[in-house]
Amino acid sequence: MPEPSALDLQCLSALLRGTAREEIMPRFRQAKTQAKADGSLVTETDLAVQASLCAALGERWPGIPVLGEEMTDAQQRQLLGDGSGTFWCLDPLDGTSNYACGYPGFGISLALIRNGRAELAAVLDPLRDECYTAAHGSGAFVNDAPIAPHAPGEALGDCLAAVDMKRLPPERIAALFRPGSFRSQRNLGSVALEWCWLASGRFQLYLHGGQKLWDYAAGRLIADEAGVVSTLYADHGRTPTDALSLDKRLAVAAANDTLFQRWVTFIGLPLDG
Numbered sequence: 001m002p003e004p005s006a007l008d009l010q011c012l013s014a015l016l017r018g019t020a021r022e023e024i025m026p027r028f029r030q031a032k033t034q035a036k037a038d039g040s041l042v043t044e045t046d047l048a049v050q051a052s053l054c055a056a057l058g059e060r061w062p063g064i065p066v067l068g069e070e071m072t073d074a075q076q077r078q079l080l081g082d083g084s085g086t087f088w089c090l091d092p093l094d095g096t097s098n099y100a101c102g103y104p105g106f107g108i109s110l111a112l113i114r115n116g117r118a119e120l121a122a123v124l125d126p127l128r129d130e131c132y133t134a135a136h137g138s139g140a141f142v143n144d145a146p147i148a149p150h151a152p153g154e155a156l157g158d159c160l161a162a163v164d165m166k167r168l169p170p171e172r173i174a175a176l177f178r179p180g181s182f183r184s185q186r187n188l189g190s191v192a193l194e195w196c197w198l199a200s201g202r203f204q205l206y207l208h209g210g211q212k213l214w215d216y217a218a219g220r221l222i223a224d225e226a227g228v229v230s231t232l233y234a235d236h237g238r239t240p241t242d243a244l245s246l247d248k249r250l251a252v253a254a255a256n257d258t259l260f261q262r263w264v265t266f267i268g269l270p271l272d273g
Helices: 006-027 042-061 073-080 098-100 172-177 191-199 213-226 255-266
Strands: 033-035 041-043 067-070 088-096 105-113 118-124 130-135 140-142 161-163 184-186 205-211 229-234 247-255
Touching: 006 042, 006 073, 006 105, 006 130, 041 042, 041 098, 041 172, 042 067, 042 088, 042 105, 067 172, 067 213, 088 098, 088 191, 088 213, 105 191, 105 213, 118 191, 118 213, 130 213, 140 213, 161 191, 172 229, 172 255, 191 205, 205 255, 213 229, 213 247, 229 255
Parallel strands: 067 088, 161 184, 161 205
Antiparallel strands: 033 041, 088 105, 105 118, 118 130, 130 140, 205 247, 229 247
């Protein structure tokens, strides 16, 4: 069986839609929930989606392993290795807290990683029936229609910003609202969908203090292919990096390069400085 390519994006979209229809939506607002060791939530839906997609991907593309959020740390590190292999990176339910509380912001995020970078991506928003897809070097799409970021002006004050407050140092939050900042602030609570909404023009600026590989692998590829300008950082914003890692990354992005440069300057990295 050939390795997956851009020609398989429709197949992946259908697979995610079928899984959401069978595993996610029937349990919405009634899934059993428990806390993980790090305090984040996991539901029976997360586990069911991961099991279903691992089986389906393994049947169609045997030999390509799946690195899923709900695996153990040891399993994830073994699958990641030195980052040079080929594997699927899966967040079976991105936005679990939203899902558990009934807030309409969650989805499935799936990326194919090969030789240290994301090559294919599919992110499904089952409530809106929007499936975002991208292949490296081939543009980004939602439901097969091309997408691109949108900027209503060149000033930060013209823009909506998606900012995740919870993962920022508390002492740095007030300064984000000083004069010269964004027009208004949002936080969707699903990293994959935040990348996709930035890619499709629903806001223009993005700041998130701690994303894991399965959070951003698919969504960031979609955003980059749409034309978003983005950087991931280690060390609280000191070190730009695209190296594959299970460590959390700070993410900064904007709809275009002009806004990105102004946004980075306004934020003032590193965040712990």
